[in-house]
Amino acid sequence: MREQLLSIIEKNSRIDLKEVAIILGCEEETVINELQEMEEEGIICGYHTMINWDKTNVDKVMALIEVRVTPQRGRGFDQVAERIYQYPEVSSCYLMSGAYDIMVILEGKTLKEVAGFVTDKLSTIDDVTSTATHFILKKYKDHGTVMKKRKKDEREVFTP
Amino acid sequence: MRNPCSQRIVDIAPSGIRKFFDVVSEMKDAVSLGVGEPDFDTPWHIRDEGIYSLDRGRTFYTSNAGLKELKVEISNYLNRHYGLEYDPIHEIVVTVGGSEAIDIALRAMLDPGDEVIIPQPSYVSYVPCTILANGTPVIVELKEENEFRLTKQELLDAITPKTKILIMPFPNNPTGAIMEKEDLEEIAKICVEKDIFVLSDEIYSALTYKGKHVSIASMPGMKERTVLINGFSKSHAMTGWRLGYACAPREILEQMLKIHQFAIMCAPTTSQYAGVEAMKNGDSDIEHMRQEYNGRRRFLMHRFHQMGLDCFEPYGAFYVFPSIKKFGMTSEEFATRLLESQKVAVVPGTAFGACGEGFLRISYAYSLEDLKIALDRMEKFIKEIS
Numbered sequence: 320m321r322e323q324l325l326s327i328i329e330k331n332s333r334i335d336l337k338e339v340a341i342i343l344g345c346e347e348e349t350v351i352n353e354l355q356e357m358e359e360e361g362i363i364c365g366y367h368t369m370i371n372w373d374k375t376n377v378d379k380v381m382a383l384i385e386v387r388v389t390p391q392r393g394r395g396f397d398q399v400a401e402r403i404y405q406y407p408e409v410s411s412c413y414l415m416s417g418a419y420d421i422m423v424i425l426e427g428k429t430l431k432e433v434a435g436f437v438t439d440k441l442s443t444i445d446d447v448t449s450t451a452t453h454f455i456l457k458k459y460k461d462h463g464t465v466m467k468k469r470k471k472d473e474r475e476v477f478t479p
Numbered sequence: 480m481r482n483p484c485s486q487r488i489v490d491i492a493p494s495g496i497r498k499f500f501d502v503v504s505e506m507k508d509a510v511s512l513g514v515g516e517p518d519f520d521t522p523w524h525i526r527d528e529g530i531y532s533l534d535r536g537r538t539f540y541t542s543n544a545g546l547k548e549l550k551v552e553i554s555n556y557l558n559r560h561y562g563l564e565y566d567p568i569h570e571i572v573v574t575v576g577g578s579e580a581i582d583i584a585l586r587a588m589l590d591p592g593d594e595v596i597i598p599q600p601s602y603v604s605y606v607p608c609t610i611l612a613n614g615t616p617v618i619v620e621l622k623e624e625n626e627f628r629l630t631k632q633e634l635l636d637a638i639t640p641k642t643k644i645l646i647m648p649f650p651n652n653p654t655g656a657i658m659e660k661e662d663l664e665e666i667a668k669i670c671v672e673k674d675i676f677v678l679s680d681e682i683y684s685a686l687t688y689k690g691k692h693v694s695i696a697s698m699p700g701m702k703e704r705t706v707l708i709n710g711f712s713k714s715h716a717m718t719g720w721r722l723g724y725a726c727a728p729r730e731i732l733e734q735m736l737k738i739h740q741f742a743i744m745c746a747p748t749t750s751q752y753a754g755v756e757a758m759k760n761g762d763s764d765i766e767h768m769r770q771e772y773n774g775r776r777r778f779l780m781h782r783f784h785q786m787g788l789d790c791f792e793p794y795g796a797f798y799v800f801p802s803i804k805k806f807g808m809t810s811e812e813f814a815t816r817l818l819e820s821q822k823v824a825v826v827p828g829t830a831f832g833a834c835g836e837g838f839l840r841i842s843y844a845y846s847l848e849d850l851k852i853a854l855d856r857m858e859k860f861i862k863e864i865s
Contacts, residue, residue, distance in 0.1 A: 323770060341781045342774035342847075472849075474514050476500045 320345070324353055325362070330463075332366040371466050373458070381410075381426055381455040382433045385419040388446045396420060399446045408436055419451070430454070491610060494603050494830070499814065503824040510853045511824040515652065517716035517797070518844045519771075522764040525715060525757045532752035539748060543740040545573025545724070546751045552758035553724055559762075561684070561694045563707070569729040572736055573746045573754075577682040577710040577723035578604060579739070584678050584706040584725055585612040585644070587734035593643040598629045599832025600800070601648040602680070617642070620834035623802065626791050627656035631665040638669075644676045647695055650683035653831045653840035654800040655776075655793025660693045667698035676731075677705045682723070685714035685765045688773045689794035696726070703728050706735075711750075713796075714765050715757045720750035772797050775843040775850060786858040787865070797844045800828065804837040806864055814839060820863065821856035 320343065327339055336354075340347040357363045372379045388399045396414050400421055404412040411424035423441070427433040437452050458466055503509050520526075544550065550567035557563040565571055574580040581604060589595070591613040597605045598619045609616045619637045621627045634645065647666070649658040658666070670677055677695055684692040696705040710723025723746075725735060739745075779799050783790045790801035803813045810827035817823050826842075828835025843850060 327774075338778070341778050344777050472518070472845075474516060474518070476504050 321353060321357065321362075324350065325357070328354075328363075328366075369462060369464050371458075373466075378428055379426060380428065380430055380433050381424065381458075382437075383453045383455060384423040384425060384437060384441065385451040385453075386421040386423055386441065386447055387419050387449045388421060388444075389448055390420075391446060399444065402444055403441065406436070406440065408432075487610070491607050499818075499826065499830075500824065503818065506818070506822060509818065509822040509824055510849065510856070512841045512843075512845065512850075512853050513824045513826045514842055514844055515798075516718040516844060517713065517768065518846060519716040519768055521715060521717050521720070521753075522757075522761065524760060525717070525753050525764075528756035529720070529749045529753035532749050537748055537752060541573075541745045541748050541751055543745050544571070544736055545746060546748075546755065549573055549751050549755050549758070550724075552755050553726075556758045557694075557707075557709075557726065561692065562697055563694060563702075563726070565707075565726045566729075570732055571724055571726050572732060572739055573751060574710075574723045574725060574739065575743055575746050576712060576721045577680065577708050579743060580706075580708040580710070580723050580725035580735075581605065581678070581680060582608050582611070583735045583738045583742075584708065584727070584731075585609055585614060586738050587731060588612075588644060588676060588678075588706075589614040592641060594639060594641040596634070596637045596642060596645045596675075598633075598646065598648060600627070600651075600653050600828060600835040600838070601646070601831055602652050603831060605646050605648070614644070615641070618832065618834075620832070621654070621656070623791055623838075626793075627651060627654040627800070628658055628662050629666060631669060634666060634669055638673055638675070642673070642675055644678055645670060647677055647679040649679075649681070650687055650692065650795025651798075652683065652796055653798050653826065653828065653835070654838075655796050655798045657687055657689065657692070657793075657795040658695075659690070663693055663695045663698060667695055667701050670704060671700040675704070677701065678708065679705055680708045682708065682710050683713050683796040684709060686769055686772060686797060687795045688769075688776060692795075706731060711754055711757055715761050716764075716768065717750075717753070717757065720747065720753060722746055722750040722754050772843060775845075775847060778847065778850065779841070779843055779854070782854045782858070786854075786861050788857075788861065797842055799841050799843065800838050801841065802838055806861075808864075810836055810839060816864070817857065817860050821860045823853050823856045823860070 323343060336350050337347050340350045388396060390396050391398055400412055403409060403423055408425055408427060409423055410426045413422045415422050425433055425436060437450055441447060442450055500513060503511055550571045553571055554565050554567040557565060585608050589612045593614050594617045595609045595614045596617050596619055598621050606616045617637050619633050621629060679695050681694060694707060696702050696707045706725055706727040708725050711717040780792060783801055788801045790799055793799055810829050814825055814827045826840040828838030828840060
């Protein structure tokens with residue numbers, strides 16, 4: 320039940336809960352309670368909106384930054400990561416396996432702003448040894464959503 | 480000039496769904512609840528495998544009965560899901576959709592005068608295919624009070640010394656009815672006793688909403704007298720690939736294979752390679768789509784209940800079959816007026832047999848958003864007429 324509920328609201332967090340209850344074949348109250356419990360347990364961490372900013376007049380630049388760091392004794396990477404993710408410009412921050420240690424996804428208004436963040440703030444953190452910045456040119460798909468218009472129903476009339 | 484056409488073919492009536500939907504396709508802003516195929520695209524990993532097979536230049540025929548690898552995977556799939564055991568070499572033929580399998584099975588088994596018991600409402604092809612195979616259709620009219628299941632007594636009443644085949648169309652198009660294990664056990668017993676063969680069309684077997692589908696071929700004494708038909712269209716949303724299969728005892732399959740090799744050669748090669756991927760790695764897609772359909776099914780039932788449309792709860796396929804008897808109209812009148820007044824297209828139950836009178840087939844192979852629009856309009860129509 321939880322799994323199904325999550326997969327429904329993951330796709331559409333604004334869906335009418337009455338409707339969700341019908342789809343899942345349970346009471347609306349059960350749905351409300353489940354959601355509340357999952358919010359408290361930290362399973363549901365927020366209800367966001369998918370926006371294709373490219374279609375607005377707002378300028379946004381996104382960059383993906385590979386960060387190498389020297390891990391600290393006893394605390395591993397967590398402390399450095401925390402110093403990085405506290406910045407509001409950072410939209411995602413992951414510890415990675417492979418060639419680098421931390422991946423930072425950054426949102427800025429302009430290229431200059433992003434560049435400034437990397438040179439002034441990120442690279443100056445003590446344990447950061449190097450960074451590599453990649454700007455995102457175009458988003459094709461984000462959070463499982465393809466950034467295109469909805470497909471038309473092209474099914475033909477057929478018999479039987 | 481002489482009449483160029485065979486009188487036998489001329490006498491077969493064209494499908495009743497057609498004329499209705501020719502009107503719909505001309506109508507602007509009409510919404511349809513009539514389509515009998517999934518609204519999902521074929522899962523990408525399956526499509527990708529089809530593209531890959533083209534990339535590699537696999538544009539040859541396959542052996543007549545189908546790619547060996549595919550038959551092995553079909554055998555594994557049937558074993559994994561329904562506990563069936565079929566020898567991929569001698570007991571499986573890959574066909575151009577389940578519809579070809581129906582045709583060649585009937586042609587391989589029937590002699591003139593043999594009777595075929597066909598429960599209705601059901602898929603529109605069984606009767607014409609029986610006639611084309613020189614058989615005589617014997618219709619059993621299923622009843623709403625039995626949730627459109629075939630009962631023991633109904634079957635017994637239809638059997639004559641000439642009865643050779645019973646067609647078992649479950650999960651059912653258009654009613655959405657299923658037959659559960661206990662129901663099938665009774666039918667199987669009669670078939671064994673009366674020495675009747677079964678053509679079990681299980682094309683919707685992946686779409687059941689009340690426990691897992693049970694195949695009549697898995698009942699004691701039934702495998703040797705059953706032709707099992709299934710395919711990829713409904714389970715894996717692969718209608719346009721035209722890929723199905725039949726499993727049968729070797730003796731029957733050899734005869735089916737003769738018709739298949741002379742009339743068809745083999746199923747499309749690209750589709751067969753895609754089919755291998757579908758059988759091997761498609762189980763999670765099936766489950767995902769099944770859950771999606773199930774949500775829509777519950778939603779439809781709920782809305783019908785709200786708007787005062789009577790409907791037994793169906794547990795299979797992607798159709799519901801509401802009754803419109805209380806509005807004092809025939810199915811065709813209701814469907815026509817609904818289309819004219821609210822521009823919603825549904826299929827009159829009579830398209831699937833005379834006993835479909837008083838019912839409509841409504842498909843939920845549509846997104847929830849589309850269903851909502853159509854249901855709102857239906858609700859308006861029902862207020863109008865009641």
